[in-house]
Amino acid sequence: MMSKNKELGLFLKKKRSTLRPEQFGLKFDKKRRVKGLKREEVADLAGVSIDWYVRIEQGQNVNPSIDVLISLSRVLQLNNEEKRYLFNLTDKKLPMEDITTAIISNTLQKFLDNQNPNIAYVTDSKLTMIGWNTAALKVYGNYEEMNEKERNSVWRAFNDDYLKGLLDNWEGHSKLRVEQLRANYSYYENDNTINEIINELNEKNCLFNKWWSNQGIMGTPEGQKLLHHPLVGDLYLSYISFMSTEIEGAYITIQMPIDDYTKNKLEQLMLV
Template sequence: MSELGDFLKARRAAITPEEVGLPPIGNPRRVKGLRREEVAQLAALSVDHYTRLEQGRVTATSENVLAGLARALRLTDDEHTYVRTLARSRPARRSPAAARVAGPVQDLLNALTHTPALVLGRRTDVLAWNRAAAALFVDFAALRPEHRNLVRLLFLDPRMRALYSDWPAVAAEAVASLRMDAVHATGDARLAELVGELSLRDDDFRRWWGGHAVRAAGGGRKRLRHPVVGAIELDWQAMRLGAAPDQTLVTYTAPAGGPDHDALRILTSWSTDPSRRG
Protein backbone atom coordinates (compact mmCIF):
# COMPACT_ATOMS: atom_id res chain seq x y z
CA MET A 1 0.00 0.00 0.00
CA SER A 2 1.20 3.53 -0.76
CA GLU A 3 1.86 6.29 1.78
CA LEU A 4 -1.16 8.16 0.36
CA GLY A 5 -3.30 5.05 0.81
CA ASP A 6 -2.07 4.56 4.39
CA PHE A 7 -2.86 8.19 5.21
CA LEU A 8 -6.37 8.06 3.72
CA LYS A 9 -7.11 4.85 5.60
CA ALA A 10 -5.88 6.37 8.90
CA ARG A 11 -7.99 9.49 8.44
CA ARG A 12 -11.05 7.41 7.45
CA ALA A 13 -10.68 5.37 10.64
CA ALA A 14 -10.49 8.52 12.77
CA ILE A 15 -13.86 9.97 11.70
CA THR A 16 -17.29 8.81 12.84
CA PRO A 17 -20.40 8.96 10.63
CA GLU A 18 -21.98 11.43 13.06
CA GLU A 19 -19.11 13.88 12.55
CA VAL A 20 -19.87 14.16 8.83
CA GLY A 21 -23.66 14.06 9.09
CA LEU A 22 -24.19 10.41 8.16
CA PRO A 23 -26.50 8.07 10.08
CA PRO A 24 -24.68 5.39 12.11
CA ILE A 25 -25.85 2.55 9.87
CA GLY A 26 -25.10 -0.89 11.28
CA ASN A 27 -24.89 -1.71 14.97
CA PRO A 28 -22.26 -2.63 15.80
CA ARG A 29 -20.31 -1.30 12.83
CA ARG A 30 -17.83 -3.72 11.29
CA VAL A 31 -15.17 -1.06 10.73
CA LYS A 32 -13.70 1.70 12.86
CA GLY A 33 -14.62 5.12 11.49
CA LEU A 34 -16.03 5.58 8.00
CA ARG A 35 -16.48 2.88 5.39
CA ARG A 36 -14.88 3.30 1.98
CA GLU A 37 -18.35 3.64 0.50
CA GLU A 38 -19.15 6.52 2.82
CA VAL A 39 -15.93 8.40 1.99
CA ALA A 40 -16.58 7.90 -1.70
CA GLN A 41 -20.11 9.27 -1.29
CA LEU A 42 -18.91 12.33 0.61
CA ALA A 43 -16.09 13.01 -1.88
CA ALA A 44 -18.34 12.49 -4.93
CA LEU A 45 -16.19 9.59 -6.18
CA SER A 46 -16.99 6.10 -7.30
CA VAL A 47 -16.29 3.44 -4.69
CA ASP A 48 -13.97 1.72 -7.15
CA HIS A 49 -11.88 4.88 -7.68
CA TYR A 50 -11.57 5.55 -3.95
CA THR A 51 -10.64 1.91 -3.30
CA ARG A 52 -7.89 2.11 -5.91
CA LEU A 53 -6.60 5.30 -4.25
CA GLU A 54 -6.31 3.54 -0.89
CA GLN A 55 -4.61 0.57 -2.52
CA GLY A 56 -2.05 2.73 -4.31
CA ARG A 57 -3.30 1.77 -7.76
CA VAL A 58 -3.89 5.32 -9.05
CA THR A 59 -0.90 6.98 -10.74
CA ALA A 60 -2.41 10.46 -11.22
CA THR A 61 -4.96 12.30 -9.08
CA SER A 62 -6.69 15.54 -10.06
CA GLU A 63 -7.02 18.60 -7.85
CA ASN A 64 -10.80 18.14 -7.85
CA VAL A 65 -10.46 14.63 -6.46
CA LEU A 66 -8.04 15.79 -3.77
CA ALA A 67 -10.34 18.67 -2.84
CA GLY A 68 -13.23 16.24 -2.51
CA LEU A 69 -11.18 13.99 -0.26
CA ALA A 70 -10.18 16.98 1.87
CA ARG A 71 -13.83 17.85 2.39
CA ALA A 72 -14.91 14.27 3.02
CA LEU A 73 -12.13 13.51 5.52
CA ARG A 74 -12.22 16.98 7.11
CA LEU A 75 -8.54 17.54 6.47
CA THR A 76 -6.70 20.49 7.99
CA ASP A 77 -4.78 22.82 5.71
CA ASP A 78 -1.56 20.98 6.60
CA GLU A 79 -3.15 17.61 5.88
CA HIS A 80 -4.52 18.85 2.55
CA THR A 81 -1.06 20.11 1.58
CA TYR A 82 0.40 16.76 2.62
CA VAL A 83 -2.04 14.82 0.45
CA ARG A 84 -1.43 17.07 -2.55
CA THR A 85 2.33 16.63 -2.18
CA LEU A 86 2.01 12.85 -1.82
CA ALA A 87 -0.11 12.68 -4.94
CA ARG A 88 2.60 14.23 -7.09
CA SER A 89 5.75 13.01 -5.31
CA ARG A 90 8.24 10.63 -6.85
CA PRO A 91 10.50 8.25 -4.89
CA ALA A 92 14.06 9.38 -4.27
CA ARG A 93 16.60 7.21 -6.08
CA ARG A 94 19.15 7.36 -3.29
CA SER A 95 19.83 9.19 -0.04
CA PRO A 96 21.60 12.50 -0.59
CA ALA A 97 25.08 13.18 0.73
CA ALA A 98 25.38 14.97 4.05
CA ALA A 99 24.23 18.56 3.67
CA ARG A 100 26.70 21.39 4.27
CA VAL A 101 25.85 24.68 5.88
CA ALA A 102 27.16 27.76 4.09
CA GLY A 103 29.82 29.81 5.86
CA PRO A 104 27.65 32.96 6.12
CA VAL A 105 24.91 30.92 7.80
CA GLN A 106 27.36 29.62 10.41
CA ASP A 107 28.59 33.20 10.89
CA LEU A 108 24.98 34.22 11.55
CA LEU A 109 24.60 31.47 14.16
CA ASN A 110 27.79 32.55 15.90
CA ALA A 111 26.64 36.17 15.94
CA LEU A 112 23.45 35.22 17.81
CA THR A 113 25.21 35.19 21.18
CA HIS A 114 22.07 35.24 23.34
CA THR A 115 19.74 33.43 20.93
CA PRO A 116 19.86 29.64 20.72
CA ALA A 117 19.77 28.74 17.03
CA LEU A 118 20.03 25.55 14.96
CA VAL A 119 20.10 24.69 11.30
CA LEU A 120 18.10 21.54 10.59
CA GLY A 121 18.29 19.49 7.42
CA ARG A 122 16.06 16.78 6.09
CA ARG A 123 14.79 14.32 8.71
CA THR A 124 15.53 17.01 11.39
CA ASP A 125 19.28 16.32 11.18
CA VAL A 126 21.14 18.97 13.21
CA LEU A 127 23.58 20.41 10.68
CA ALA A 128 24.84 23.45 12.63
CA TRP A 129 24.28 25.21 15.94
CA ASN A 130 25.65 27.94 18.15
CA ARG A 131 26.91 27.87 21.73
CA ALA A 132 23.58 29.07 23.06
CA ALA A 133 21.79 26.11 21.43
CA ALA A 134 24.30 23.68 22.92
CA ALA A 135 23.72 25.23 26.35
CA LEU A 136 19.95 25.01 25.96
CA PHE A 137 19.81 21.44 24.65
CA VAL A 138 22.88 19.19 24.59
CA ASP A 139 26.50 19.45 23.46
CA PHE A 140 25.93 18.45 19.85
CA ALA A 141 29.68 18.40 19.18
CA ALA A 142 30.05 15.53 21.67
CA LEU A 143 27.55 13.39 19.75
CA ARG A 144 28.34 11.09 16.87
CA PRO A 145 27.28 12.81 13.62
CA GLU A 146 24.65 10.17 12.89
CA HIS A 147 23.07 10.82 16.30
CA ARG A 148 22.70 14.56 15.72
CA ASN A 149 19.03 14.37 14.89
CA LEU A 150 16.45 16.37 16.81
CA VAL A 151 13.65 13.79 16.75
CA ARG A 152 16.05 10.97 17.63
CA LEU A 153 17.37 12.94 20.59
CA LEU A 154 13.86 13.82 21.70
CA PHE A 155 12.96 10.14 22.05
CA LEU A 156 16.24 8.43 22.94
CA ASP A 157 18.23 10.97 24.99
CA PRO A 158 17.04 11.15 28.64
CA ARG A 159 18.29 14.74 28.91
CA MET A 160 15.98 15.87 26.13
CA ARG A 161 13.02 13.99 27.60
CA ALA A 162 13.58 15.67 30.96
CA LEU A 163 14.01 19.11 29.39
CA TYR A 164 10.40 19.58 28.27
CA SER A 165 7.65 20.18 30.81
CA ASP A 166 5.09 18.71 28.39
CA TRP A 167 7.23 16.12 26.64
CA PRO A 168 4.33 14.03 25.23
CA ALA A 169 2.83 17.03 23.42
CA VAL A 170 6.23 18.18 22.12
CA ALA A 171 7.19 14.68 20.97
CA ALA A 172 3.87 14.01 19.23
CA GLU A 173 4.15 17.35 17.44
CA ALA A 174 7.71 16.50 16.38
CA VAL A 175 6.55 13.20 14.88
CA ALA A 176 3.79 15.00 12.96
CA SER A 177 6.30 17.54 11.64
CA LEU A 178 8.74 14.79 10.65
CA ARG A 179 6.02 13.04 8.64
CA MET A 180 5.06 16.34 7.00
CA ASP A 181 8.66 16.98 6.02
CA ALA A 182 9.24 13.37 4.98
CA VAL A 183 6.77 13.73 2.13
CA HIS A 184 9.58 15.43 0.20
CA ALA A 185 11.92 12.48 0.83
CA THR A 186 9.86 9.52 -0.35
CA GLY A 187 12.13 6.51 -0.66
CA ASP A 188 14.91 8.06 1.44
CA ALA A 189 16.82 5.12 2.97
CA ARG A 190 18.19 7.19 5.87
CA LEU A 191 14.70 8.34 6.79
CA ALA A 192 13.54 4.72 6.73
CA GLU A 193 16.43 3.80 9.06
CA LEU A 194 15.49 6.58 11.49
CA VAL A 195 11.81 5.62 11.55
CA GLY A 196 12.70 1.94 11.89
CA GLU A 197 15.07 2.52 14.80
CA LEU A 198 12.66 4.75 16.70
CA SER A 199 9.73 2.43 16.04
CA LEU A 200 11.66 -0.48 17.53
CA ARG A 201 13.00 1.42 20.52
CA ASP A 202 10.06 3.60 21.55
CA ASP A 203 6.39 2.61 21.85
CA ASP A 204 5.18 6.22 21.76
CA PHE A 205 6.99 6.95 18.52
CA ARG A 206 5.63 3.80 16.91
CA ARG A 207 2.07 4.70 17.95
CA TRP A 208 2.28 8.34 16.84
CA TRP A 209 3.99 7.50 13.55
CA GLY A 210 1.30 4.92 12.86
CA GLY A 211 -1.36 7.57 13.51
CA HIS A 212 -0.26 9.49 10.37
CA ALA A 213 -0.74 12.93 11.95
CA VAL A 214 0.94 15.73 10.00
CA ARG A 215 1.82 19.31 10.96
CA ALA A 216 3.92 21.96 9.26
CA ALA A 217 6.64 23.28 11.58
CA GLY A 218 6.40 27.05 11.77
CA GLY A 219 6.63 28.27 15.32
CA GLY A 220 5.17 28.21 18.79
CA ARG A 221 6.17 28.20 22.44
CA LYS A 222 8.08 25.61 24.44
CA ARG A 223 7.99 25.18 28.23
CA LEU A 224 11.30 23.89 29.54
CA ARG A 225 12.79 22.75 32.85
CA HIS A 226 16.44 23.56 32.39
CA PRO A 227 19.00 22.17 34.87
CA VAL A 228 20.82 25.53 35.00
CA VAL A 229 18.07 28.19 34.99
CA GLY A 230 14.99 26.19 35.95
CA ALA A 231 11.57 26.79 34.40
CA ILE A 232 11.69 28.86 31.23
CA GLU A 233 9.30 29.47 28.33
CA LEU A 234 10.72 30.27 24.91
CA ASP A 235 9.18 31.20 21.57
CA TRP A 236 10.55 29.32 18.59
CA GLN A 237 10.47 30.17 14.90
CA ALA A 238 11.38 27.96 11.93
CA MET A 239 12.50 29.69 8.73
CA ARG A 240 13.54 28.06 5.46
CA LEU A 241 16.88 29.24 4.12
CA GLY A 242 16.39 30.69 0.65
CA ALA A 243 19.74 29.53 -0.71
CA ALA A 244 19.25 26.01 0.71
CA PRO A 245 15.53 25.09 0.68
CA ASP A 246 16.20 21.75 2.42
CA GLN A 247 17.64 23.60 5.43
CA THR A 248 15.66 25.32 8.19
CA LEU A 249 16.90 27.92 10.68
CA VAL A 250 15.25 27.51 14.09
CA THR A 251 15.63 30.20 16.76
CA TYR A 252 14.52 30.39 20.41
CA THR A 253 13.74 33.76 22.01
CA ALA A 254 11.87 35.31 24.93
CA PRO A 255 10.08 38.70 25.20
CA ALA A 256 12.47 41.42 26.35
CA GLY A 257 12.15 42.55 29.94
CA GLY A 258 10.53 39.40 31.27
CA PRO A 259 11.87 36.66 33.57
CA ASP A 260 12.28 34.22 30.68
CA HIS A 261 14.43 36.74 28.81
CA ASP A 262 16.56 37.22 31.92
CA ALA A 263 16.92 33.45 32.38
CA LEU A 264 17.95 33.06 28.74
CA ARG A 265 20.59 35.77 29.14
CA ILE A 266 21.93 34.02 32.24
CA LEU A 267 22.08 30.69 30.41
CA THR A 268 23.82 32.05 27.33
CA SER A 269 26.29 34.07 29.44
CA TRP A 270 27.06 30.92 31.43
CA SER A 271 27.66 28.97 28.22
CA THR A 272 30.39 31.38 27.04
CA ASP A 273 32.25 31.47 30.38
CA PRO A 274 34.37 28.32 30.90
CA SER A 275 34.90 29.10 34.60
CA ARG A 276 31.13 29.14 35.25
CA ARG A 277 30.57 25.96 33.28
CA GLY A 278 33.17 24.26 35.38
Protein backbone atom coordinates in the same frame (compact mmCIF):
# COMPACT_ATOMS: atom_id res chain seq x y z
CA MET B 1 22.40 39.90 -27.33
CA MET B 2 25.41 38.97 -25.17
CA SER B 3 26.84 35.49 -25.76
CA LYS B 4 26.89 32.94 -22.93
CA ASN B 5 30.68 33.01 -22.89
CA LYS B 6 30.75 36.79 -22.38
CA GLU B 7 28.01 36.55 -19.76
CA LEU B 8 29.97 33.84 -17.95
CA GLY B 9 33.12 35.97 -17.89
CA LEU B 10 31.27 38.97 -16.48
CA PHE B 11 29.54 36.80 -13.86
CA LEU B 12 32.85 35.35 -12.63
CA LYS B 13 34.45 38.79 -12.54
CA LYS B 14 31.53 40.19 -10.53
CA LYS B 15 31.62 37.35 -7.98
CA ARG B 16 35.41 37.66 -7.68
CA SER B 17 35.01 41.33 -6.75
CA THR B 18 32.74 40.51 -3.77
CA LEU B 19 35.38 38.43 -1.96
CA ARG B 20 38.17 39.50 0.36
CA PRO B 21 41.69 37.97 0.42
CA GLU B 22 41.46 37.61 4.21
CA GLN B 23 38.66 35.08 3.75
CA PHE B 24 41.20 32.71 2.22
CA GLY B 25 44.13 33.44 4.50
CA LEU B 26 45.77 35.65 1.86
CA LYS B 27 47.82 38.69 2.82
CA PHE B 28 46.03 42.01 2.34
CA ASP B 29 48.10 44.85 0.94
CA LYS B 30 46.75 48.38 1.49
CA LYS B 31 48.21 49.35 -1.89
CA ARG B 32 46.15 46.62 -3.54
CA ARG B 33 44.40 48.02 -6.61
CA VAL B 34 42.08 45.11 -7.34
CA LYS B 35 38.63 45.11 -5.78
CA GLY B 36 38.14 41.64 -4.32
CA LEU B 37 40.33 38.69 -5.32
CA LYS B 38 42.86 38.85 -8.14
CA ARG B 39 42.47 36.59 -11.16
CA GLU B 40 45.62 34.67 -10.25
CA GLU B 41 44.31 34.13 -6.71
CA VAL B 42 41.05 32.64 -7.97
CA ALA B 43 42.95 30.46 -10.43
CA ASP B 44 45.31 29.20 -7.73
CA LEU B 45 42.49 28.49 -5.24
CA ALA B 46 40.45 26.69 -7.91
CA GLY B 47 43.40 24.64 -9.16
CA VAL B 48 43.43 25.97 -12.73
CA SER B 49 46.06 27.86 -14.71
CA ILE B 50 46.00 31.64 -14.71
CA ASP B 51 46.04 31.67 -18.54
CA TRP B 52 42.95 29.45 -18.65
CA TYR B 53 41.13 31.57 -16.09
CA VAL B 54 41.95 34.81 -17.91
CA ARG B 55 40.49 33.34 -21.11
CA ILE B 56 37.25 32.33 -19.41
CA GLU B 57 36.83 35.81 -17.88
CA GLN B 58 37.51 37.32 -21.32
CA GLY B 59 34.56 35.37 -22.69
CA GLN B 60 36.54 32.94 -24.80
CA ASN B 61 35.18 29.46 -25.48
CA VAL B 62 37.19 27.27 -23.07
CA ASN B 63 34.54 24.61 -22.25
CA PRO B 64 35.22 24.09 -18.50
CA SER B 65 34.63 20.62 -17.04
CA ILE B 66 32.08 19.88 -14.33
CA ASP B 67 34.89 19.40 -11.78
CA VAL B 68 36.33 22.81 -12.63
CA LEU B 69 32.91 24.46 -12.35
CA ILE B 70 32.38 22.87 -8.93
CA SER B 71 35.81 24.11 -7.86
CA LEU B 72 35.04 27.64 -9.07
CA SER B 73 31.68 27.50 -7.28
CA ARG B 74 33.46 26.64 -4.04
CA VAL B 75 36.10 29.35 -4.35
CA LEU B 76 33.60 32.04 -5.37
CA GLN B 77 31.22 30.85 -2.61
CA LEU B 78 28.24 30.58 -4.93
CA ASN B 79 24.82 29.77 -3.51
CA ASN B 80 22.63 27.14 -5.14
CA GLU B 81 20.91 29.54 -7.53
CA GLU B 82 24.25 30.98 -8.60
CA LYS B 83 25.62 27.47 -9.14
CA ARG B 84 22.67 26.65 -11.40
CA TYR B 85 23.25 29.87 -13.32
CA LEU B 86 26.96 29.09 -13.74
CA PHE B 87 26.26 25.60 -15.03
CA ASN B 88 23.50 26.82 -17.37
CA LEU B 89 25.88 29.34 -18.92
CA THR B 90 28.27 26.50 -19.77
CA ASP B 91 25.49 24.14 -20.93
CA LYS B 92 26.38 21.70 -18.16
CA LYS B 93 24.07 20.01 -15.66
CA LEU B 94 24.70 20.66 -11.98
CA PRO B 95 25.23 17.26 -10.28
CA MET B 96 22.28 16.33 -8.05
CA GLU B 97 24.54 15.48 -5.12
CA ASP B 98 25.93 19.01 -5.22
CA ILE B 99 22.39 20.39 -4.86
CA THR B 100 21.29 18.10 -2.07
CA THR B 101 24.45 18.11 0.06
CA ALA B 102 23.68 19.99 3.26
CA ILE B 103 26.52 22.41 3.89
CA ILE B 104 26.45 25.22 6.44
CA SER B 105 28.00 28.14 4.59
CA ASN B 106 30.30 30.64 6.28
CA THR B 107 27.55 33.25 5.96
CA LEU B 108 24.94 31.04 7.59
CA GLN B 109 27.32 30.05 10.41
CA LYS B 110 28.07 33.72 11.04
CA PHE B 111 24.32 34.39 11.21
CA LEU B 112 23.89 31.60 13.77
CA ASP B 113 26.84 32.85 15.84
CA ASN B 114 25.51 36.40 15.81
CA GLN B 115 22.29 35.19 17.51
CA ASN B 116 24.14 34.34 20.75
CA PRO B 117 22.98 34.29 23.54
CA ASN B 118 19.75 33.41 21.70
CA ILE B 119 19.58 29.77 20.66
CA ALA B 120 19.96 29.18 16.93
CA TYR B 121 20.22 25.97 14.93
CA VAL B 122 19.54 24.38 11.55
CA THR B 123 17.76 21.08 10.97
CA ASP B 124 17.73 19.26 7.65
CA SER B 125 14.74 17.54 6.03
CA LYS B 126 15.33 14.48 8.26
CA LEU B 127 15.16 16.72 11.37
CA THR B 128 18.86 16.12 12.04
CA MET B 129 20.84 18.99 13.52
CA ILE B 130 23.38 20.18 10.94
CA GLY B 131 24.23 23.65 12.26
CA TRP B 132 24.17 25.45 15.61
CA ASN B 133 25.59 28.26 17.69
CA THR B 134 27.19 28.15 21.15
CA ALA B 135 23.91 28.86 22.94
CA ALA B 136 22.33 25.79 21.33
CA LEU B 137 25.18 23.64 22.62
CA LYS B 138 24.87 25.08 26.12
CA VAL B 139 21.13 24.39 26.28
CA TYR B 140 20.49 21.28 24.18
CA GLY B 141 23.79 19.41 24.52
CA ASN B 142 27.05 19.08 22.63
CA TYR B 143 26.07 18.26 19.05
CA GLU B 144 29.75 18.41 18.11
CA GLU B 145 30.32 15.17 20.02
CA MET B 146 27.21 13.40 18.69
CA ASN B 147 27.03 11.16 15.63
CA GLU B 148 24.40 11.66 12.93
CA LYS B 149 21.90 9.36 14.61
CA GLU B 150 22.25 11.07 17.98
CA ARG B 151 21.79 14.48 16.35
CA ASN B 152 18.46 13.42 14.85
CA SER B 153 15.82 15.23 16.92
CA VAL B 154 13.22 12.47 16.46
CA TRP B 155 15.52 9.64 17.55
CA ARG B 156 16.81 11.79 20.39
CA ALA B 157 13.31 12.64 21.65
CA PHE B 158 12.68 8.96 22.37
CA ASN B 159 16.17 7.92 23.49
CA ASP B 160 17.95 10.79 25.25
CA ASP B 161 17.27 11.19 28.98
CA TYR B 162 18.86 14.66 29.06
CA LEU B 163 16.42 15.96 26.44
CA LYS B 164 13.47 14.32 28.21
CA GLY B 165 14.41 16.13 31.42
CA LEU B 166 14.97 19.41 29.61
CA LEU B 167 11.56 19.53 27.90
CA ASP B 168 8.58 20.73 29.92
CA ASN B 169 6.19 19.23 27.38
CA TRP B 170 7.99 16.12 26.13
CA GLU B 171 4.89 14.55 24.60
CA GLY B 172 3.90 17.65 22.63
CA HIS B 173 7.48 18.11 21.40
CA SER B 174 7.91 14.49 20.37
CA LYS B 175 4.52 14.19 18.65
CA LEU B 176 5.25 17.34 16.66
CA ARG B 177 8.67 16.03 15.60
CA VAL B 178 7.15 12.74 14.39
CA GLU B 179 4.53 14.61 12.36
CA GLN B 180 7.12 16.98 10.90
CA LEU B 181 9.30 14.04 9.90
CA ARG B 182 6.38 12.36 8.18
CA ALA B 183 5.53 15.59 6.35
CA ASN B 184 9.08 15.64 4.94
CA TYR B 185 8.95 12.07 3.65
CA SER B 186 9.38 13.08 0.00
CA TYR B 187 12.82 14.53 0.80
CA TYR B 188 14.33 11.39 2.35
CA GLU B 189 12.29 8.38 1.17
CA ASN B 190 15.42 6.71 -0.23
CA ASP B 191 17.75 7.65 2.64
CA ASN B 192 18.88 4.54 4.50
CA THR B 193 19.96 6.33 7.69
CA ILE B 194 16.60 7.93 8.49
CA ASN B 195 14.62 4.90 7.36
CA GLU B 196 16.62 2.77 9.81
CA ILE B 197 15.72 5.23 12.58
CA ILE B 198 12.04 5.11 11.62
CA ASN B 199 12.03 1.29 11.55
CA GLU B 200 13.83 1.12 14.90
CA LEU B 201 11.39 3.51 16.60
CA ASN B 202 8.39 1.78 15.04
CA GLU B 203 9.53 -1.54 16.49
CA LYS B 204 10.60 -0.33 19.93
CA ASN B 205 8.29 2.55 20.84
CA CYS B 206 4.52 2.27 20.88
CA LEU B 207 3.98 6.05 21.06
CA PHE B 208 6.12 6.64 17.97
CA ASN B 209 4.22 3.86 16.20
CA LYS B 210 0.89 5.42 17.18
CA TRP B 211 1.82 8.95 16.09
CA TRP B 212 3.47 7.77 12.88
CA SER B 213 0.44 5.65 11.96
CA ASN B 214 -1.96 8.55 12.64
CA GLN B 215 -0.37 10.41 9.74
CA GLY B 216 -1.00 13.74 11.40
CA ILE B 217 0.72 16.73 9.86
CA MET B 218 1.52 19.78 11.96
CA GLY B 219 3.65 22.84 11.52
CA THR B 220 4.49 25.47 14.13
CA PRO B 221 6.77 28.15 12.67
CA GLU B 222 6.20 30.34 15.73
CA GLY B 223 5.40 29.63 19.37
CA GLN B 224 6.58 29.46 22.97
CA LYS B 225 8.21 26.77 25.09
CA LEU B 226 9.50 26.13 28.60
CA LEU B 227 12.74 24.29 29.28
CA HIS B 228 14.13 23.06 32.61
CA HIS B 229 17.89 23.48 32.36
CA PRO B 230 19.94 21.52 34.93
CA LEU B 231 22.35 24.43 35.58
CA VAL B 232 20.33 27.64 35.39
CA GLY B 233 16.74 26.45 35.90
CA ASP B 234 13.67 27.37 33.89
CA LEU B 235 14.03 29.03 30.49
CA TYR B 236 10.95 30.71 28.99
CA LEU B 237 11.45 31.00 25.25
CA SER B 238 9.67 32.15 22.12
CA TYR B 239 10.74 30.69 18.80
CA ILE B 240 10.47 31.23 15.08
CA SER B 241 11.46 28.90 12.23
CA PHE B 242 11.90 29.65 8.55
CA MET B 243 12.88 27.53 5.58
CA SER B 244 16.36 27.80 4.12
CA THR B 245 16.52 28.70 0.44
CA GLU B 246 20.01 27.20 0.25
CA ILE B 247 19.54 23.76 1.79
CA GLU B 248 16.63 21.75 0.40
CA GLY B 249 14.05 20.97 3.11
CA ALA B 250 16.08 22.57 5.93
CA TYR B 251 14.77 24.95 8.58
CA ILE B 252 16.54 27.63 10.61
CA THR B 253 15.18 28.09 14.13
CA ILE B 254 15.81 30.96 16.54
CA GLN B 255 14.74 30.66 20.19
CA MET B 256 14.66 33.91 22.16
CA PRO B 257 14.04 34.75 25.83
CA ILE B 258 10.52 35.88 26.67
CA ASP B 259 11.66 37.84 29.74
CA ASP B 260 14.77 39.39 31.29
CA TYR B 261 14.94 36.49 33.74
CA THR B 262 15.54 34.03 30.89
CA LYS B 263 17.83 36.45 29.05
CA ASN B 264 20.07 36.63 32.11
CA LYS B 265 20.09 32.82 32.37
CA LEU B 266 21.17 32.42 28.75
CA GLU B 267 23.92 35.00 29.25
CA GLN B 268 25.10 33.05 32.30
CA LEU B 269 25.27 29.86 30.27
CA MET B 270 27.51 31.52 27.69
CA LEU B 271 30.09 31.97 30.44
CA VAL B 272 30.03 28.35 31.62
